[in-house]
Each structure stands twice: as C-alpha cells, then as structure tokens.
Amino acid sequence: MWLQTTIFATTLIIALTVVPWYGFEVGYSWSILACAFVFLWANGLSITAGYHRLWSHNTYKAHPVLRVLFALFGAAALQNSILIWASGHRRHHRHVDDIEQDPYSAKRGLWFSHIGWMLREYDGNKEDFSNAKDLQRDPIVMWQHKHYLAIAICMNFIPPLLLGWALGDIIAGLLVIGVVRLVISHHTTFFINSLAHFWGKQPYTDENTARDNTILAFFTYGEGYHNYHHLFQNDYRNGVRWWHFDPTKWLIKASTWIGLTKDLNRIPNFKIHRAVLDMQFKRAEQKLAALNHSHEWLPQWRQSLDTEYQQFTQSMNEWNELRQQWYEQKRLKFSAATQELSDELHRKWERTSLHTRFQELEYSLKMQSKRINFLTLQLATA
Ligand SMILES: [Zn+2]
Ligand SMILES: [Zn+2]
Structure with a gap:
C-alpha cells in the first residue's frame, strides 16, 4: 500500500x-x-x-x-x-x-x-x-x-x-x-x-x-x-x-x-434494442404515473402506451419463434449433407427469408423506440 x-x-x-x-x-x-x-x-x-x-x-x-x-x-x-x-x-x-x-x-x-x-x-x-x-x-x-x-x-x-x-x-x-x-x-x-x-x-x-x-x-x-x-x-x-x-x-x-484475435463475441442487435425499449417503457410508465390524474390527454397516452407494449410483447414472441426456426435449420444443415441439390436451394431461400424477417423485426423495434421517445417527450412537457 x-x-x-x-x-x-x-x-x-x-x-x-x-x-x-x-x-x-x-x-x-x-x-x-x-x-x-x-x-x-x-x-x-x-x-x-x-x-x-x-x-x-x-x-x-x-x-x-x-x-x-x-x-x-x-x-x-x-x-x-x-x-x-x-x-x-x-x-x-x-x-x-x-x-x-x-x-x-x-x-x-x-x-x-x-x-x-x-x-x-x-x-x-x-x-x-x-x-x-x-x-x-x-x-x-x-x-x-x-x-x-x-x-x-x-x-x-x-x-x-x-x-x-x-x-x-x-x-x-x-x-x-x-x-x-x-x-x-x-x-x-x-x-x-x-x-x-x-x-x-x-x-x-x-x-x-x-x-x-x-x-x-x-x-x-x-x-x-x-x-x-x-x-x-x-x-x-x-x-x-x-x-x-x-x-x-x-x-x-x-x-x-x-x-492475432478470433471468436469475437457480440450481443445480437435485437437483444440490445429490447434492453433499450425495456428502459423506455419503464421511464414512460414513471412519467405517466407522475401526471395529474385529471389531465385531459391522460387516457389517450395510457392507450397508446398499452398498445405499444402489446406490440412489443408480440415482437418478442415472434423473435423467439424465429430463433427456434433458425436453430432448427442449422441442425438440418448438418444432417442433410447427402440430400438433393433442390433441397439445398430451398433451404437457402428459407434462410434468406428468415434473415429478412429478422431484419424487419429489428426495424420495427427501432421505430417503436422512436415513437416511445416521442411519447415520453410529450409526457415530460405535459
Ligand atoms: Zn468490465
Ligand atoms: Zn463498472
């Protein structure tokens, strides 16, 4: 010391x-x-x-x-x-x-x-x-x-x-x-x-x-x-x-x-978006709870927040489902080395469509995050 x-x-x-x-x-x-x-x-x-x-x-x-x-x-x-x-x-x-x-x-x-x-x-x-x-x-x-x-x-x-x-x-x-x-x-x-x-x-x-x-x-x-x-x-x-x-x-x-380096570990973007949205919901809820109960816009804001939250849960479920499918395909890829070429092409197409859906989901979370930010801003000035 x-x-x-x-x-x-x-x-x-x-x-x-x-x-x-x-x-x-x-x-x-x-x-x-x-x-x-x-x-x-x-x-x-x-x-x-x-x-x-x-x-x-x-x-x-x-x-x-x-x-x-x-x-x-x-x-x-x-x-x-x-x-x-x-x-x-x-x-x-x-x-x-x-x-x-x-x-x-x-x-x-x-x-x-x-x-x-x-x-x-x-x-x-x-x-x-x-x-x-x-x-x-x-x-x-x-x-x-x-x-x-x-x-x-x-x-x-x-x-x-x-x-x-x-x-x-x-x-x-x-x-x-x-x-x-x-x-x-x-x-x-x-x-x-x-x-x-x-x-x-x-x-x-x-x-x-x-x-x-x-x-x-x-x-x-x-x-x-x-x-x-x-x-x-x-x-x-x-x-x-x-x-x-x-x-x-x-x-x-x-x-x-x-x-000099390999096997770099990254957290999937979706999980990062989810964490950000979780925090945004938490803050919006706090702001809403702090508002005057007789505020004329309160029911409307409550309604939009609830709808957003429902959509958020839906996206989460869909993401879990997609992950499941993705793992399944990965498993198939390993066991199907001897199958026909047309099968391989079909799977390739499926993989790309899966990828697109992942990206769409990610995009929808991003947009949702923007909407909630806007809502929180309105709440802050209310
Ligand atoms: Zn550390
Ligand atoms: Zn620290």
Missing part, C-alpha cells in the same frame, strides 16, 4: 513541478512527446483490450504474441498484475455498487472509486482468486503475476531511458515518457471506475450506477459506454454503434485481419 501511495504521490508531484520547470528551461522535442503518446496508448489499450475485455470478461481469443504484449504494457501502467486486476474486476461486476464486496463501489464516493480503492491495504495472503481459476491456468497471466514487480520496474525505466537516449535527451525521456505518461495513464483509466459510475446516461439499465458517456469514452479508449458494458459484459464492444468512439473495439477487430 505504501509503495502504491508513494508512487502516486511522487509521480504526480514531479509531473506538476519538475516537468513544467524542465520544459521552461530546456524544452521538449516533438519526437519525445510523440513517443510518450504512443506509450500512453499502449498502456491504455493493454488495460482495456487485455486486462479488461480479454482476461476479465473473455469476450474474444487472442494470440500468445498479443497476450505477451498486453501483459508487458499492462504492467507498465502500474495497476497490479492481470490476476489481481481481473479477479477484482469480476467482483466489481458481480457485486456492483455493494459497499462491502464491490472493490471500487461507487456508493462509497467519487474519490474512493477513482483512486481510494488502490490505496487500501492489500493482504497478499488473503487474495481470493476463486473467481479466476481460468486465469490461473493461463501461463502468461501467471508468469506476469509471479514477476510483476520486476516487469513493472523494467517497463517503466527501460523504454523511457532508451528512447530518451536515442532522441538525445535522457532527462526529457524519463520525465515525459516515464512520469507524465504514467500519471495520465493512471487517471484516465481510473475514470472507468469513478466517473463512469457517476456521470452520463442510462439507456440500457438503471439497476446499477454505471453510465454511458461519450466524453469519457474519448479519454478511456472507448470504455465510457459503461452502462452498456455492465448489462452486456460478454460483448467485445463497449460502444456498439459504428460511430461510437471505441478504439479498443477497433483494435480487437483489426487484429482479426492478421490472425
């Missing part, structure tokens, strides 16, 4: 005093700043794509080369070993907001969830890895855990020294690539546990404090879509729309092209 506190305090003090002074007296070259920026991103993405989406949630599979890189640059971020981090993070998801069991519970305040949790006493013998048995079988995770201190020290001194020497200013290398990079890396990734549970919208669930926040996503390599993440933690994406700023998602996806 004292080691952590000392590192946090000294790096922060150096970043706020020595760094500006040196910049004023000597100055920093663009190449040093560029190296620091690249190193910062390597740290951040190792935590988000490696520690978080790969090891904590198993949302995809990664080649050993990538896993070693994540282990090295993740250690450079000084946020503990993968095993400790991922085990704690799994507890965070399981007991989110619980004051006792969530290691960075937002219910204990912004400061605690940001950095306070890192500064508390860690009793090495009492670490509970019962929720991380799979990680204990991963040789790269265990190697990093065993030699964490040595790896962390090497990764924090060797690259800044070497790069500083190569670029002709060792002190600038240590100050910017070493210290400033570490301080920024710490506080931006800590936002995921702190601000992402305080500031933003809750479009998918309000069962916990997690929020979706685009500004935060910008500083946390895409982890700002935290409300989505807490509901669908098995998705390799946090920002599910193509325009969402989620560089972690882009890295994982792009790595499939060169064979």
Whole structure:
C-alpha cells in the first residue's frame, strides 16, 4: 500500500513541478512527446483490450504474441498484475455498487472509486482468486503475476531511458515518457471506475450506477459506454454503434485481419434494442404515473402506451419463434449433407427469408423506440 501511495504521490508531484520547470528551461522535442503518446496508448489499450475485455470478461481469443504484449504494457501502467486486476474486476461486476464486496463501489464516493480503492491495504495472503481459476491456468497471466514487480520496474525505466537516449535527451525521456505518461495513464483509466459510475446516461439499465458517456469514452479508449458494458459484459464492444468512439473495439477487430484475435463475441442487435425499449417503457410508465390524474390527454397516452407494449410483447414472441426456426435449420444443415441439390436451394431461400424477417423485426423495434421517445417527450412537457 505504501509503495502504491508513494508512487502516486511522487509521480504526480514531479509531473506538476519538475516537468513544467524542465520544459521552461530546456524544452521538449516533438519526437519525445510523440513517443510518450504512443506509450500512453499502449498502456491504455493493454488495460482495456487485455486486462479488461480479454482476461476479465473473455469476450474474444487472442494470440500468445498479443497476450505477451498486453501483459508487458499492462504492467507498465502500474495497476497490479492481470490476476489481481481481473479477479477484482469480476467482483466489481458481480457485486456492483455493494459497499462491502464491490472493490471500487461507487456508493462509497467519487474519490474512493477513482483512486481510494488502490490505496487500501492489500493482504497478499488473503487474495481470493476463486473467481479466476481460468486465469490461473493461463501461463502468461501467471508468469506476469509471479514477476510483476520486476516487469513493472523494467517497463517503466527501460523504454523511457532508451528512447530518451536515442532522441538525445535522457532527462526529457524519463520525465515525459516515464512520469507524465504514467500519471495520465493512471487517471484516465481510473475514470472507468469513478466517473463512469457517476456521470452520463442510462439507456440500457438503471439497476446499477454505471453510465454511458461519450466524453469519457474519448479519454478511456472507448470504455465510457459503461452502462452498456455492465448489462452486456460478454460483448467485445463497449460502444456498439459504428460511430461510437471505441478504439479498443477497433483494435480487437483489426487484429482479426492478421490472425492475432478470433471468436469475437457480440450481443445480437435485437437483444440490445429490447434492453433499450425495456428502459423506455419503464421511464414512460414513471412519467405517466407522475401526471395529474385529471389531465385531459391522460387516457389517450395510457392507450397508446398499452398498445405499444402489446406490440412489443408480440415482437418478442415472434423473435423467439424465429430463433427456434433458425436453430432448427442449422441442425438440418448438418444432417442433410447427402440430400438433393433442390433441397439445398430451398433451404437457402428459407434462410434468406428468415434473415429478412429478422431484419424487419429489428426495424420495427427501432421505430417503436422512436415513437416511445416521442411519447415520453410529450409526457415530460405535459
Ligand atoms: Zn468490465
Ligand atoms: Zn463498472
């Protein structure tokens, strides 16, 4: 604990005093700043794509080369070993907001969830890895855990020294690539546990404090879509729309092209729409209940909401039916390898029509979501 506190305090003090002074007296070259920026991103993405989406949630599979890189640059971020981090993070998801069991519970305040949790006493013998048995079988995770201190020290001194020497200013290398990079890396990734549970919208669930926040996503390599993440933690994406700023998602996806990642797990769009609609119905109901009972439009609004809800249930049923049919066809496809070609063509046609119906259903949910949004808006101004 004292080691952590000392590192946090000294790096922060150096970043706020020595760094500006040196910049004023000597100055920093663009190449040093560029190296620091690249190193910062390597740290951040190792935590988000490696520690978080790969090891904590198993949302995809990664080649050993990538896993070693994540282990090295993740250690450079000084946020503990993968095993400790991922085990704690799994507890965070399981007991989110619980004051006792969530290691960075937002219910204990912004400061605690940001950095306070890192500064508390860690009793090495009492670490509970019962929720991380799979990680204990991963040789790269265990190697990093065993030699964490040595790896962390090497990764924090060797690259800044070497790069500083190569670029002709060792002190600038240590100050910017070493210290400033570490301080920024710490506080931006800590936002995921702190601000992402305080500031933003809750479009998918309000069962916990997690929020979706685009500004935060910008500083946390895409982890700002935290409300989505807490509901669908098995998705390799946090920002599910193509325009969402989620560089972690882009890295994982792009790595499939060169064979470094595979088996990326996605939640079906329909389930995502369903979660959004569930929340919209909930909010519309609350608004309706809060209205004055004698309001002249009340019966009409009540009526439209009920109709919408009926349609929603119908869509759900139809979707379940389609899923059933889809599984059935998949099964047939495997057992019918010897059947006639005309059969195959027929099934192909069926599959495409099934696909179209899935898409239609998805579209109808989207439209419904828009209508309910409009209704809620009317209710809000009533
Ligand atoms: Zn998570
Ligand atoms: Zn969280």
